[in-house]
Amino acid sequence: MSTLPNGWEMVVGLEVHTELKTQTKLFCGCANAFGSEPNTNICPVCLGLPGSLPVLNEKAVEFAIRIGTALNCVIQGSSFHRKNYFYPDQPKDYQISQYDIPINGIGFLDLPDGTKVGIERAHLEEDTGKTTHVGGSGRIHGSDESLVDYNRAGVPLVEIVSAPDIRSAEQARGYAAELRAILIASGASDGRMEEGSMRVDANVSVRKGSDAPFGTRCEIKNLNSLRSLQRAVDFEALRQIDLLEAGESITQETRHWDEDAGRTQTMRSKEEANDYRYFPEPDLVPINPTQAFIDEIARSLPAMPAQRRVELIAQLGGDPTQAQRDQLMAAVELNVDSFITGAIHAGVTPAIALARTANELAALGDEIFSLPLDDYVALLKLEDAGALSATQSKAVLADLVAAGGGDPAALAKQRGFEKLDDGSLDGILDEIIAANPDEWRRYCEGDDKLTGFFTGKVMAATKGQADGKAVNAALRTRKG
């Protein structure tokens, strides 16, 4: 936990925009797709052409309510407003958003560290188009232009606004990580920060002590990873403290996080840009979800990350080590814990299921979600039974994920990972015992600590191909 100098305290609130996993946009039937050719998923509605009328996507409403329910929000009747601004990322010159009455009101999020962060609202709005800025030395025609692709304009978003309850950069990261896990669990979003489907802006201010009034805040944009978020919040709080301690004041503004330079920079001053002239959207009628619909969504929500952590601890049995707790946190955060529970249910030793999933499987990227659970379990069972060493198991796992599944025993054979037959193990043991007579004598006299010594020698001699259990058994037999 980093601490700020001289009794300063940071106050942070996060605004998280998450794209919803609908097939179509919020107000028209254009595809909601990432990576299409520019300006192919657009129509008169998302271009705001005269005579076109928006019609609300029912799936987006359901997803928004799923998110609100998962965040313990008050679900309420709501309506849409136009947010007017002059910028080419919206061809209509306004964004349809929710203003005074959002679909999800006050809620809260419990963090794994035991703290609670309030949710002020989680409202529906449409995404903007994507602008690419081309400078004098830019790659296109060397001209000073901005290029706009409207495929993303109109894609449904939920903006989740936290209360200014966050007091450290670690907590900000923890909030964003838990929120992402909840968004993924709710089925409403894929939570991919690197693709921009989840975007985090941080409002940061500082004050002297926890009773002082809030200071002037700055909003930080361009936080593309949890790591960037944590670094940027820490940097910004210290920047503000330096200014205040030098007798200067903070200007309320939007700042851009430069990941390479590790600092925030002025993007634009806020005062004037903020005059959005909200007014009710006349082309859309209110949303009044029925209680039955809200209840149905609450019933259909799967287990949330907090509950999944509790269940995992129970499945592991006993008292998990700190390393295991860390593994468990990471597994739930990365949404790979179903592999652990699946493997444990299938009879794999819990510690192996946990370690292999949190450490190795989770590091192999999104492709792991196409890996059939049965194939994964089959691999862990080979390791569990001693047919593969841990090192071999990890190598086969990478092959298995790359191939999108398959028979782990066959893949192990392809790599030449054959279980050593007893005959060759005997020969190797003969040599090792002959080379280490003192250790062997002490082992035979009852010094069990030397089991590890001999097992290690065998593993080194066989490049990890020997089965640890078989080696132990052979050692015991020879000792007599």
Place this chain on the structure above:
Amino acid sequence: MSENPTSLSEEDVRHVARLARLTLSDDEVGRFTEQLRGVLDLAADLEALNLDGIEPTAHPSELSNVLRTDEVVASLNQDAVFAAAPKIIDHRFSVPKIVGDAP
């Protein structure tokens, strides 16, 4: 914008013009201030009504929950999309350089 519409000032008009990226001459500012004041005064008549106990109306029609199913329909083809665009580069609309990022 001022609280009391009748007090709409020339400065308010210049502010709105700036938000809309309009350049107005001094003559135009004077003329539009007068005209906008007239519009706002008309709307201000509503302030005289006693609305105690009346729920705000979100929409003049009494409809709610007008929804469509989440099914993809064909979008416009690019020729139609770009038909009225002054300049296209790499299948994108080209606009004068914007400094900074989206609001």
